[in-house]
Amino acid sequence: MRAEDYAHHLESCGVRPTATRLLVFRAMAESRHAMSLRELDERLDSVDRSTIFRTLALLADAHLLHVIEDGSGVALYEVCDNPGDCHPDDQHIHFYCRRCQRTYCLRSIHVPTPALPDGFRTEGVNFLVKGLCPLCSEQP
Amino acid sequence: MRAEDYAHHLESCGVRPTATRLLVFRAMAESRHAMSLRELDERLDSVDRSTIFRTLALLADAHLLHVIEDGSGVALYEVCDNPGDCHPDDQHIHFYCRRCQRTYCLRSIHVPTPALPDGFRTEGVNFLVKGLCPLCSEQP
DNA sequence: GTTTATGCAAATTCTTTGCAATACT
DNA sequence: AGTATTGCAAAGAATTTGCATAAAC
Helix, strand or coil: CCHHHHHHHHHCCCCCCCHHHHHHHHHHHHCCCCEEHHHHHHHCCCCCHHHHHHHHHHHHHCCCEEEEECCCCCEEEEECCCCCCCCHHHCEEEEEECCCCCEEEEEEEECCCCCCCCCCEEEEEEEEEEEECHHHHHCC | CCHHHHHHHHHCCCCCCCHHHHHHHHHHHHCCCCEEHHHHHHHCCCCCHHHHHHHHHHHHHCCCEEEEECCCCCEEEEECCCCCCCCHHHCEEEEEECCCCCEEEEEEEECCCCCCCCCCEEEEEEEEEEEECHHHHHCC
């Protein structure tokens, strides 16, 4: 995606594309993995952490990002593949390795959509598998 | 389950059944929903919060409890239906209502077990669905 | 000029640990 | 005695908010 396209992308979801927001969203979009607030803050020297925090909340509300939890207690953020239309089916599973504490995006495995009892309305899903990753399960 | 049975239950998983641990486990077992550390602490006046914290970690390690995350940032604990043998298939889905911020245990819906790429070893799963619960989706 | 965003600093909340005292074997 | 457990207090880490300044419209 080209630089100016990011601006249109945000606008199409009702978010004003300020310079700061474009920086944040671009960093997210160009990252190949889900990022925490801390990680994003370390990468973006020019933006304050609280601003990044508020920006992430805003982008998540606008369905441009979704939030995942890897079991370590910190929230991770990731750009939606289908922004504004974030079906459970479009989301993939995440794997958290308890040894190296890395979170893997298993993009090839989609989250199944369970049928819920009457009255429950699904807006998002978070499917996390925990265990040992290939690298760590080799080691003793 | 009768009182003395709790003791045997802990022992069978290699946990010494102290008075404190029985109090904690019993409170968990008798609760109909998953509880946070804070909630447990408020209910158990006689036990210090740090002790509860360590006890929960111990019980979780012994596969007597499992930890779930509801997206609110705090960990919830819940007794395993099949202690010591907590297969993904045995676990159910949780539903977090963004309006009333309650976490529902949907015990009737089991977590599907996805086939992971080679090398990944599954030890646990956490499948959370977010949205609006029946009570909150009625209100405007 | 009014509204919206941002930076800075600090408050809040939850988790986690050190250490001394207690209980258990 | 010696190990394991608990309470108290405090440290650590992450999230969240208040408010003044700066930017956008």
